[in-house]
Amino acid sequence: xxxxxxxAALETAxxxxxxxxxxxxxxxxxxxxxxxxxxAEAFAAAARRWPLDGVPRRPGAWLSTTARNAAxxxxxxxxxxxxxxxRVAGDPTTGHWxxxxxxxxxxxxxxxxxxxxxxxxxxxxxxVFTCCHPALPLEGxxxxxxxxLGGLEVAEVAAAFGVSExxxxxxxxxxxxxxxxxxxxxxxxxxDELPERLDGVLGVLYLxxxxxxxxxxxxAIRSDLSAEAIxxxxxxxxxxxxxxxxxxxxxxxxxxxxxxxxxxxxxxxxVPLEExxxxxxxxxxxxxxxxxxxxxxxxxxxxxxxxxxxxASIAACHASASSPESTPWPRVAALYDALVGIAPSPHAELxxxxxxxxxxxxxxxxxxxxxxDEPRGLRLAATADLLRRHGRVPEAIRAYRGxxxxxxxxxRQFLERxxxxxxxxxxxxxx
Amino acid sequence: MTYLMVVRVPADANPTxxxxxxxxxxxxxxxxxxxxxxxxxxxxxxxxxxxxGGKTLVTHGPFVEIAEQIAGFDILTVDAxxxxxxxxxxxxxxxxxxxxxxxxxxxxLLDGTLDDQPFLGEPVSYVLLMGTDPDxxxxxxxxxxxxxxxxxxxxxxxxxxxxxxxxxxxxxxxIRDGEQLVTHGPFAELAEQVAGYDLLDVADLDAAIAxxxxxxxxxxxxxxxxxxxxxxxx
Numbered sequence: 066x067x068x069x070x071x072x073a074a075l076e077t078a079x080x081x082x083x084x085x086x087x088x089x090x091x092x093x094x095x096x097x098x099x100x101x102x103x104x105a106e107a108f109a110a111a112a113r114r115w116p117l118d119g120v121p122r123r124p125g126a127w128l129s130t131t132a133r134n135a136a137x138x139x140x141x142x143x144x145x146x147x148x149x150x151x152r153v154a155g156d157p158t159t160g161h162w163x164x165x166x167x168x169x170x171x172x173x174x175x176x177x178x179x180x181x182x183x184x185x186x187x188x189x190x191x192x193v194f195t196c197c198h199p200a201l202p203l204e205g206x207x208x209x210x211x212x213x214l215g216g217l218e219v220a221e222v223a224a225a226f227g228v229s230e231x232x233x234x235x236x237x238x239x240x241x242x243x244x245x246x247x248x249x250x251x252x253x254x255x256x257d258e259l260p261e262r263l264d265g266v267l268g269v270l271y272l273x274x275x276x277x278x279x280x281x282x283x284x285a286i287r288s289d290l291s292a293e294a295i296x297x298x299x300x301x302x303x304x305x306x307x308x309x310x311x312x313x314x315x316x317x318x319x320x321x322x323x324x325x326x327x328x329x330x331x332x333x334x335x336v337p338l339e340e341x342x343x344x345x346x347x348x349x350x351x352x353x354x355x356x357x358x359x360x361x362x363x364x365x366x367x368x369x370x371x372x373x374x375x376x377a378s379i380a381a382c383h384a385s386a387s388s389p390e391s392t393p394w395p396r397v398a399a400l401y402d403a404l405v406g407i408a409p410s411p412h413a414e415l416x417x418x419x420x421x422x423x424x425x426x427x428x429x430x431x432x433x434x435x436x437x438d439e440p441r442g443l444r445l446a447a448t449a450d451l452l453r454r455h456g457r458v459p460e461a462i463r464a465y466r467g468x469x470x471x472x473x474x475x476x477r478q479f480l481e482r483x484x485x486x487x488x489x490x491x492x493x494x495x496x
Numbered sequence: 497m498t499y500l501m502v503v504r505v506p507a508d509a510n511p512t513x514x515x516x517x518x519x520x521x522x523x524x525x526x527x528x529x530x531x532x533x534x535x536x537x538x539x540x541x542x543x544x545x546x547x548x549g550g551k552t553l554v555t556h557g558p559f560v561e562i563a564e565q566i567a568g569f570d571i572l573t574v575d576a577x578x579x580x581x582x583x584x585x586x587x588x589x590x591x592x593x594x595x596x597x598x599x600x601x602x603x604x605l606l607d608g609t610l611d612d613q614p615f616l617g618e619p620v621s622y623v624l625l626m627g628t629d630p631d632x633x634x635x636x637x638x639x640x641x642x643x644x645x646x647x648x649x650x651x652x653x654x655x656x657x658x659x660x661x662x663x664x665x666x667x668x669x670x671i672r673d674g675e676q677l678v679t680h681g682p683f684a685e686l687a688e689q690v691a692g693y694d695l696l697d698v699a700d701l702d703a704a705i706a707x708x709x710x711x712x713x714x715x716x717x718x719x720x721x722x723x724x725x726x727x728x729x730x
Contacts, residue, residue: 198701199554199555200543200554200555200556200701201556202557205556239540242540242541243540243541243556246723246725247537247541247542247543247701247721247723248621248699248700248701248723249701249702250700250701250702252702254702258702261551
């Protein structure tokens with residue numbers, strides 16, 4: 066067995082098995098921290114042993130058994146410590162522990178479980194729904210989803226959200242405590258609760274994805290978080306094949322992420338859609354995204370179109386167009402129209418106005434923009450964009466100046482670049 | 497008359513075990529005045545339930561974030577308000593927190609009987625605190641807001657509960673620097689006040705959420721779910 070092969074197998078096992086191993090341990094022990102620690106111990110053991118002994122025939126079962134044994138050892142040690150403590154304290158009520166066969170506290174035994182019983186898909190769903198329970202604070206849901214379900218190190222999750230490791234560790238402790246103290250059940254919601262609770266789960270995954278794709282702070286893209294969100298969404302789609310919303314969200318993520326390589330210039334500035342080198346778009350992800358959209362439409366049960374379907378459909382319009390000009394703008398405008406109707410946001414309204422401008426001409430676009438309120442920076446940027454696309458250079462320059470003044474970060478950098486380009490154009494023309 | 501005594505402890509209070517221990521007080525009031533009471537899990541373990549436009553909204557935390565957090569409650573049956581005040585003054589929390597006395601105000605149900613069940617006996621695992629919500633929509637005039645159907649639905653899971661008289665009729669008791677401070681009116685002027693409570697015996701939070709969402713108070717205001725935190729538990 067050579068080492069690269071073992072480490073590739075471990076990487077695959079981590080991506081596919083971590084959640085399952087933790088989910089099952091939580092079900093059996095009811096102890097979240099114990100489950101995470103034991104799963105981490107099993108993966109560490111795999112990293113030591115697989116290069117020497119070879120990759121086991123069924124890596125998932127190997128990891129599950131190793132984690133289970135690690136949990137058992139930890140519980141035995143804990144029980145022994147408690148007994149020692151009681152002896153030291155001379156607590157007479159626990160005298161019977163002295164001669165009883167040590168049985169860890171809270172232990173209901175592995176007796177009924179075959180040694181290689183992997184986690185059932187129900188276990189994984191239980192974990193997904195419990196991590197994203199609406200009674201947990203949103204930041205706690207995100208932390209549990211990435212740490213407990215996704216297996217990211219606490220330090221990685223902390224770095225992804227720009228907080229210290231100890232802050233993130235406290236956040237996780239508080240979230241686990243609420244699960245225990247408020248007795249949030251470890252179960253899959255009943256069919257009548259499922260759609261609402263699933264919306265909550267998808268909301269958390271979407272938040273993780275957007276934090277990776279358009280971070281609120283720091284770098285322009287954090288692909289690790291986007292990749293993690295896509296991985297978890299695709300696992301969820303496999304677990305709940307009949308839920309179209311999961312497929313739509315997965316499609317949306319894949320189609321957006323397919324542009325990742327083309328989306329950021331070498332200097333870190335964002336490259337707008339129309340200027341992206343479409344040959345750099347990830348064809349495999351586009352294909353997977355379109356397939357996920359299709360799977361969702363096939364599973365659809367007549368529920369009215371939600372925001373994920375509309376956003377995924379818009380992304381599909383762009384992904385299927387070989388150039389900005391060949392984009393089906395009237396369809397994009399109609400989809401944004403529907404999106405603004407069910408989930409109004411400044412971003413959707415601006416994008417709608419731009420699409421209207423592309424589909425029906427500058428005046429229609431400017432009229433759509435005119436009706437919008439703040440945020441001023443975004444509206445000015447969209448106005449500037451429309452004017453530029455229609456060749457109204459002096460007006461566009463004025464609008465870009467205003468927009469850049471009202472923006473910051475990568476957005477400002479982008480607007481200033483546009484401004485410089487237009488000023489160069491206008492000088493050439495003026496000369 | 498029966499009072500719900502809301503035990504409020506400032507978030508930054510740091511009493512020693514001795515200063516905060518209510519066991520002697522519980523012992524002294526065991527001759528019938530104190531019907532039931534216990535500690536509640538802190539606000540970070542609270543969950544709020546609202547029903548708006550037919551949708552159930554579940555959120556983390558208490559319905560109002562304030563310094564003097566609800567730490568526990570007691571149900572007192574007394575002959576007169578003065579007696580309730582005297583009992584409250586002997587509670588250890590009076591010295592560093594506040595005891596808010598709220599008289600029960602039972603609903604008259606449609607058949608003319610009073611919904612007068614402050615406590616139906618153990619077990620109790622969660623307490624529902626019905627809160628007023630200034631942002632709640634105008635109630636539907638056809639909605640009588642009565643909990644009769646809910647009581648039926650909850651069945652044996654309900655271990656007692658009541659509506660409270662308005663917060664401006666509350667009596668708030670504190671002791672500071674040895675001086676007894678008894679004020680008439682709510683413990684703080686807030687738009688969000690406790691308007692009722694219910695004791696529940698259910699297995700887990702989802703069961704408590706389902707009952708909270710079915711209660712008229714979830715439509716008309718907000719229902720906060722607090723797990724009970726038995727005083728002997730760490």
